[in-house]
Amino acid sequence: MSHSTTTGSAPEARHGLRIFLIWLPLAIIADVLIWFVWYPHLPPGRMSDQAQGQQFDIAVMAVLAAPVLLFVWVYATYALVTWRRKAGDDEDATPIRGNTRVQATWITATAVIVLGLFVFGTVQLIVPAGAGAGEGPSPIWKPDTNRILQVQVIGQQWAFTYRYPQFGGMESTMLELPVGEQIQFNVTSLDVIHSFWPYLLGVKADANPGVNNVAFAKAQQLGRFVVRCNELCGIWHGAMFNYGRVVTPTTFVAWARSVEAREARLHILTALPPYALTYDPTVIPQLGQDIVKVAGITGAGGYYYPSESQSGDPGDPESP
Amino acid sequence: MSVPVRVVTLLVAFLLVVVGAVYIVAHYVVGDLPTVDYSGAAHNGAVNVVLQEDPQNDSSSKPDWVSYYVMKPGADPTSQSSWVHTTLFSVPANTTVHMTIRGYDGCTPPRNSFWSEVQGTVGNVIAFQQFKDTNKPMGPVHITNTLNGWTHCAVGHTFAIPGLHVFVPVGSPDASASLCGDSPCVAGPFTLEKFTFRTPDHTGVFRWQCFVPCGGGFLDGNGGPMQTIGYMTGNMNVVGS
Numbered sequence: 001m002s003h004s005t006t007t008g009s010a011p012e013a014r015h016g017l018r019i020f021l022i023w024l025p026l027a028i029i030a031d032v033l034i035w036f037v038w039y040p041h042l043p044p045g046r047m048s049d050q051a052q053g054q055q056f057d058i059a060v061m062a063v064l065a066a067p068v069l070l071f072v073w074v075y076a077t078y079a080l081v082t083w084r085r086k087a088g089d090d091e092d093a094t095p096i097r098g099n100t101r102v103q104a105t106w107i108t109a110t111a112v113i114v115l116g117l118f119v120f121g122t123v124q125l126i127v128p129a130g131a132g133a134g135e136g137p138s139p140i141w142k143p144d145t146n147r148i149l150q151v152q153v154i155g156q157q158w159a160f161t162y163r164y165p166q167f168g169g170m171e172s173t174m175l176e177l178p179v180g181e182q183i184q185f186n187v188t189s190l191d192v193i194h195s196f197w198p199y200l201l202g203v204k205a206d207a208n209p210g211v212n213n214v215a216f217a218k219a220q221q222l223g224r225f226v227v228r229c230n231e232l233c234g235i236w237h238g239a240m241f242n243y244g245r246v247v248t249p250t251t252f253v254a255w256a257r258s259v260e261a262r263e264a265r266l267h268i269l270t271a272l273p274p275y276a277l278t279y280d281p282t283v284i285p286q287l288g289q290d291i292v293k294v295a296g297i298t299g300a301g302g303y304y305y306p307s308e309s310q311s312g313d314p315g316d317p318e319s320p
Numbered sequence: 321m322s323v324p325v326r327v328v329t330l331l332v333a334f335l336l337v338v339v340g341a342v343y344i345v346a347h348y349v350v351g352d353l354p355t356v357d358y359s360g361a362a363h364n365g366a367v368n369v370v371l372q373e374d375p376q377n378d379s380s381s382k383p384d385w386v387s388y389y390v391m392k393p394g395a396d397p398t399s400q401s402s403w404v405h406t407t408l409f410s411v412p413a414n415t416t417v418h419m420t421i422r423g424y425d426g427c428t429p430p431r432n433s434f435w436s437e438v439q440g441t442v443g444n445v446i447a448f449q450q451f452k453d454t455n456k457p458m459g460p461v462h463i464t465n466t467l468n469g470w471t472h473c474a475v476g477h478t479f480a481i482p483g484l485h486v487f488v489p490v491g492s493p494d495a496s497a498s499l500c501g502d503s504p505c506v507a508g509p510f511t512l513e514k515f516t517f518r519t520p521d522h523t524g525v526f527r528w529q530c531f532v533p534c535g536g537g538f539l540d541g542n543g544g545p546m547q548t549i550g551y552m553t554g555n556m557n558v559v560g561s
Binding site for chain 1: 431432433434436437439465466468469470471480482483485487527529531533540542546547548549553
């Protein structure tokens with residue numbers, strides 16, 4: 001980039017080259033630091049494949065953004081130092097009337113960056129089966145395996161509970177997951193909109209009443225994680241969190257079967273409605289009749305049961 | 321008006337708005353609710369806490385809202401003056417809490433029948449007994465892990481401290497009985513329910529709530545008393561023992 005002076009006699013310094021030579025080592029240093037020092041510590045960590053993918057995405061974005069940011073800073077600083085007004089110099093600079101090389105470089109560089117990010121972002125959304133985001137009831141990006149643990153996440157003011165249809169439809173306040181297994185979260189709500197956010201797993205999916213919102217993840221590290229609600233849902237929204245645990249497959253199966261057996265023994269499984277992807281809070285199935293918006297008593301209408309539209313499909317692995 | 325005066329005026333007005341907003345929020349959240357202090361009532365590492373839930377309350381502004389009450393430590397539950405209209409109470413840390421809840425409100429099936437299961441109490445059980453009226457039991461004491469909230473219409477509300485993983489369905493009185501209409505209730509049919517849990521070994525504020533959406537007249541039953549401290553939700557303050 002050149003900037004002519006009004007005298008026109010002295011040879012113009014090669015400002016573009018100077019700026020480039022200042023910017024290049026800074027950009028290299030920044031990117032090396034980002035990739036080798038910052039990247040391993042970036043959120044959300046590597047507890048699941050989705051979390052690791054998001055960490056990689058953030059690192060790539062940071063590596064791309066740092067040179068751009070540094071260029072702006074270097075150019076601004078260079079301009080302030082080099083082209084500041086000198087004492088007694090009251091003349092205007094020569095007007096700039098187009099610079100094809102600068103314009104072409106600018107358009108090409110920004111187009112490459114934006115289109116590259118578009119392609120990168122799309123690939124990173126599709127390849128990891130939705131990148132941990134809620135994909136709605138009919139996900140188009142699925143993991144390429146049929147061995148999937150189904151976990152239903154039920155939001156209600158103000159707690160999450162979890163049902164495991166492959167273990168008799170048992171329900172728990174604990175979210176227990178096996179390491180190394182593909183998991184499908186089926187997220188729904190019994191009242192208002194909540195949001196299921198096990199941050200360390202890289203999963204976030206809205207919990208909407210009457211909607212099954214599907215997200216995928218595979219845990220790859222043992223340990224505990226916190227589940228938070230990420231949608232303002234009432235007075236105790238800030239306290240709506242609990243803890244989950246990633247355990248070995250053997251430990252998980254033992255835990256799930258013990259909960260299933262206990263709930264069968266206590267008749268909790270028969271007290272629960274049949275497993276469904278969503279629940280209609282107007283019917284008590286055990287009574288065999290509709291109870292819609294009960295009025296005149298202290299309790300408001302609100303019970304849950306699969307709606308008629310949620311018919312089971314034996315060929316569908318997600319179907320109860 | 322000079323610039324300094326205008327600046328001072330602006331700052332004063334800004335501070336007034338901030339103070340007013342903070343006051344309104346604080347007033348809304350905790351109001352002037354008293355906290356019933358059970359920390360001095362503990363004996364040998366245990367304390368008895370008594371609550372009741374009613375189909376109405378004695379407030380002048382929202383008398384038709386369902387509500388919990390907290391009894392003064394060691395008071396007579398059959399005297400209305402023993403009960404405080406609040407949902408704030410404090411207990412010592414690292415203490416066994418023997419909780420008694422007198423359920424005067426009628427049955428309401430919980431939205432999620434999973435809350436029929438007793439969780440987090442000592443032995444994961446409750447002991448409950450239905451009464452026609454004070455000192456008139458309808459049957460023996462039942463010790464159980466579950467109160468089926470759907471098929472038996474046995475649950476009025478729940479008492480839950482999610483932070484301590486305590487989830488307890490609270491029984492309702494005989495469905496055919498006429499409920500107490502004068503709060504705090506000291507007469508009329510009720511269910512006497514008892515359970516025990518441990519407070520943590522550290523201090524803190526633990527919210528508790530009802531999981532039955534019992535805010536009649538509000539969307540999905542989740543407004544009104546469900547969202548207001550002093551009715552169906554509150555705080556258990558765990559203090560130093």
